[in-house]
Amino acid sequence: MSSDRALSLLSRAPIFQNAREDDLLPLAALGHFSSLSRGQHLFQAGQPIESLYVVASGSVRVYRLARGGRRELTLHVEGPRQLVAGVAAFQSRAVYPAHAQALQTPTEMLALPVDAVREEVFNTPTLAQAVIGYFARRQAELLGRLDSLVFSELGERLAAYLLDHAADAPHALPTNSELAALLGTVPEIVSRKLGEFYRLGLIVLERRTVRVCDAAELARLAGSLEEGTTRKAGR
Template structure:
């Protein structure tokens, strides 16, 4: 990726979106670009951290794994997303594993370079703090979902989030690409592949969605929203 392309992506990231282009260019110059193939591990939990990553293209998923090999996705970062900033600021090891869900390009910034950059540009430090606060909210929401919602609700919520990326103002017929296997979806939802497959089939059978290969078409937005929110509103609208 060219220097100009790096700067363009960085300028849109949560870390740099309010910084002058000259400052963004300075950060780009300090970075090292890496190509990560689909399925390749970027770093592992408890590995000594040497720096953080900013996604240029593709999709990187942060997850934890238990002793039985079952995964729980924590967050997914696409272009402009940041990974491992917690370890850079607290001096500890990487808090999770990170894997490429598709071929991706990332920028690596060493801990020393990040610290130096933040001291020179306090506004970037505030942006990093805001980004970590956003992720804390995501983790809190994830904990709530795992404790209080069933797989049907979590799947409906995931589909709505992906649909909104394609069309912020949702309407029947919106379609989007979901290039994930059922096992990968299960990891995001804290479930297993068989349950995800059955739940997707129910949504199809009830005319809520249509599956065309890796594309999902939302046929009934109202029904999908109802499925995502059923327990929150104390209703019993679970698909059966």
């Protein structure tokens, strides 16, 4: 049963998009599930990478500490079917480049032994093609995020974030400080903008859980961000 669940998750994970199910069977057989509570760490920066992790449910915050360890910088938040620190896992003798922490209880993870994943991917053309395509898309997403931090308004960035993370199901929000770090602003402005979206009926907020009510309007707000990115890319 666990193997069947693992196969279902891997076949829907973006990293293995368009890979054949038969090629995922050996990986699914090696996977095991575990649960984390809110605030519990999946791994710490500097630890050797022994497992490749895919989020089954819940969400995981990936962050780094500033010098002296007094400030945290949230790099990204990963939800269901997403890979956590996946790029580093394909480097030889790699260590985790950041910390990863569960944002809600429970957060369930699928762990795959990283050496076995590398061997299967390197020796299976369809898996290799899927992984290369995934990393190319991730690079484009990171460039798009950098572009948005420089050229877009906070409302556009927040709308895009909510559509990415809360369009299909309720999403456990990071703290306002963590969300501000993701969006390139300060916590007070994030709080005001979330309140504005709530009053306009675009979202429902229950404690730190958000659900999208008007995806079309959020898409319109985020659309100006996407259009601006497209125009700059075409120059």
